[in-house]
Amino acid sequence: MQTLNKTTMLAAALAATTVLLLAGCSTTPRGDGVEEGLSVDGAPVEGDFEFQTPSWGSDEELTIRIPEALLEAAGSDADGVLVGEVTAKARKLDSSKACAVDLAIDYRGDGLDTLGQPSMTKEEYAAQGEDELESVLMREFGVETVEEAESAAPGGAAEVGEIVENLQQAPYSAEPAWSTLEATPVDDLDASDPELGRYISDDSKTLTFVLSCASDPYDDGSTDTFNFPIESDGTIDTFAFVEMTVMKSGTVTIIDSGVTDYESDSNGDWIGA
Numbered sequence: 001m002q003t004l005n006k007t008t009m010l011a012a013a014l015a016a017t018t019v020l021l022l023a024g025c026s027t028t029p030r031g032d033g034v035e036e037g038l039s040v041d042g043a044p045v046e047g048d049f050e051f052q053t054p055s056w057g058s059d060e061e062l063t064i065r066i067p068e069a070l071l072e073a074a075g076s077d078a079d080g081v082l083v084g085e086v087t088a089k090a091r092k093l094d095s096s097k098a099c100a101v102d103l104a105i106d107y108r109g110d111g112l113d114t115l116g117q118p119s120m121t122k123e124e125y126a127a128q129g130e131d132e133l134e135s136v137l138m139r140e141f142g143v144e145t146v147e148e149a150e151s152a153a154p155g156g157a158a159e160v161g162e163i164v165e166n167l168q169q170a171p172y173s174a175e176p177a178w179s180t181l182e183a184t185p186v187d188d189l190d191a192s193d194p195e196l197g198r199y200i201s202d203d204s205k206t207l208t209f210v211l212s213c214a215s216d217p218y219d220d221g222s223t224d225t226f227n228f229p230i231e232s233d234g235t236i237d238t239f240a241f242v243e244m245t246v247m248k249s250g251t252v253t254i255i256d257s258g259v260t261d262y263e264s265d266s267n268g269d270w271i272g273a
């Protein structure tokens with residue numbers, strides 16, 4: 001599965017009174033003349049967000065879910081989806097410098113264990129370094145080994161030694177396959193003097209975005225993005241994403257979203273893109 005080169009980009013609203021329409025969805029007038037998905041005053045309707053439904057903002061909690069219909073349409077392609085939903089809720093900070101939102105992550109099956117596995121073993125890491133050195137030696141001297149390069153290099157062993165030193169790998173670290181799990185521990189978040197960035201709970205089940213407070217719900221200059229991970233051919237890719245803002249009032253709004261390789265047709269059915 002490709003990871004976003006075929007991503008269906010869903011429309012982003014740019015003003016608080018603009019409806020965020022998702023691919024293939026239409027706006028249906030209600031009896032009171034207010035468009036579905038907006039309250040009387042034009043604010044986002046609270047509720048669940050399932051990519052194909054026009055409900056994307058909340059002053060309380062907002063559940064962002066991969067719908068069952070999409071998983072069924074994707075068939076075996078969706079077998080590796082590792083997060084089924086997240087619940088977003090504004091986090092209170094004792095500062096006007098930034099705003100924050102907590103994302104409670106609902107992993108599917110052994111999703112957390114899979115995502116926490118090292119992205120590369122120690123042996124694979126060492127082999128990567130050896131391959132890189134071999135590539136450089138071949139490019140510079142037309143040989144594959146250090147011994148051959150020392151004989152071929154104009155500067156001899158000293159020249160080759162400098163190349164080897166410059167290519168020296170950092171000590172191996174078992175970094176998780178899902179880079180999101182490398183976020184700063186949430187215990188390091190100072191609510192009175194917060195630093196912008198991402199924070200993760202000890203159990204890796206709550207991800208916190210700390211970002212500049214949005215000036216309005218659709219302020220696209222102050223956002224962060226959550227990627228729903230999927231295991232595909234031994235690597236972690238992106239199945240779907242949501243981009244969101246958070247205001248000082250606690251309003252959390254999705255301003256953009258997409259699903260890799262799938263879209264909703266005019267009947268609301270999920271099809272391959």
